[in-house]
Amino acid sequence: MLLLPSLMEYNSMECIFITNLIQERFMSDELNPYQSPETTSFQAAPEMPQGNLTETMLKYLKAASPWLRFIGIVGFIMSGMVALWGLLIFIIFLFSGGFLDDLAYETGSYFFYGGLLGVIGGITGLFTVGIAVVMFMPALFTYRFGDKIRRYLYTGADKELEEAFKNDKSLWMFNGIIYIISLAFVPVTIIASIIIALAIYL
Numbered sequence: 001m002l003l004l005p006s007l008m009e010y011n012s013m014e015c016i017f018i019t020n021l022i023q024e025r026f027m028s029d030e031l032n033p034y035q036s037p038e039t040t041s042f043q044a045a046p047e048m049p050q051g052n053l054t055e056t057m058l059k060y061l062k063a064a065s066p067w068l069r070f071i072g073i074v075g076f077i078m079s080g081m082v083a084l085w086g087l088l089i090f091i092i093f094l095f096s097g098g099f100l101d102d103l104a105y106e107t108g109s110y111f112f113y114g115g116l117l118g119v120i121g122g123i124t125g126l127f128t129v130g131i132a133v134v135m136f137m138p139a140l141f142t143y144r145f146g147d148k149i150r151r152y153l154y155t156g157a158d159k160e161l162e163e164a165f166k167n168d169k170s171l172w173m174f175n176g177i178i179y180i181i182s183l184a185f186v187p188v189t190i191i192a193s194i195i196i197a198l199a200i201y202l
Helices: 003-026 055-094 097-107 113-155 158-201
Strands: none
Touching (some): 055 113, 113 158
16 A cells, blocks of 8 residues: 555656656747747738728629619610611612602602602711710620629629729710710700791791
8 A cells, every 4th residue: 555655656757757858859949839929919901902892892893783784785775776767767768769759749849859858868867877876885885894893703803893994984985075065066956946947937
C-alpha cells in the first residue's frame, strides 16, 4: 500500500519531464500554442470601394434590365409596323397615277389631275418611313442598355457596364435632339398654318 503513492508520484514526474523535453526540442516560440496571442491591428475597409456597385445598385439594375429589353423589343415592333405602313402608302400612290387621272376626269377636280394626290401620298409615305427610323433608334439604345446590364450581371466585366451607360447616354442625347428639332418646328408649323388659311379664305 505504501508503494502505490510513490509509484504514482514517480509516473507524474516522468510525464512532466517528457512534456518539457518535447516543448524544448520540437516547438519554437513562433509555433508554441501556449504563447499568448498577439493583437494585430487592421485598417477598416470602406463600405463601397471605388469602382464597385453596392448590392442595392445591383438589385435595381437587375430589376430594370428585363423592362428595358421589353421596351426595346416593343419599339422594334412599332417602328417596323410604321415603316411598313409608310411603304404601303408610297407604293399605293406611286402606282395609282392612271386611276387618279380617271378620277380627276370623272369628278372634274384638279386636285386629282396630274398626279398631284400621288405626289402628296408619296411624300407622306416617305415621311412615315422617316418617322419609323426615328422610332427605331431609341428602341435600339434602350434594348442595348438593358442587354448590356444583363451581361454585366452575368460576367461582372466593367466593359459591359461601360457599354450599358454609353447606350443610356446615346438614348437621352438622341431624345434631346428630337425634342430640340420638334420645338424648332412649332413656330414654323404655326406660320405655315396661318399662310395656308389666308390663302384659302382670301
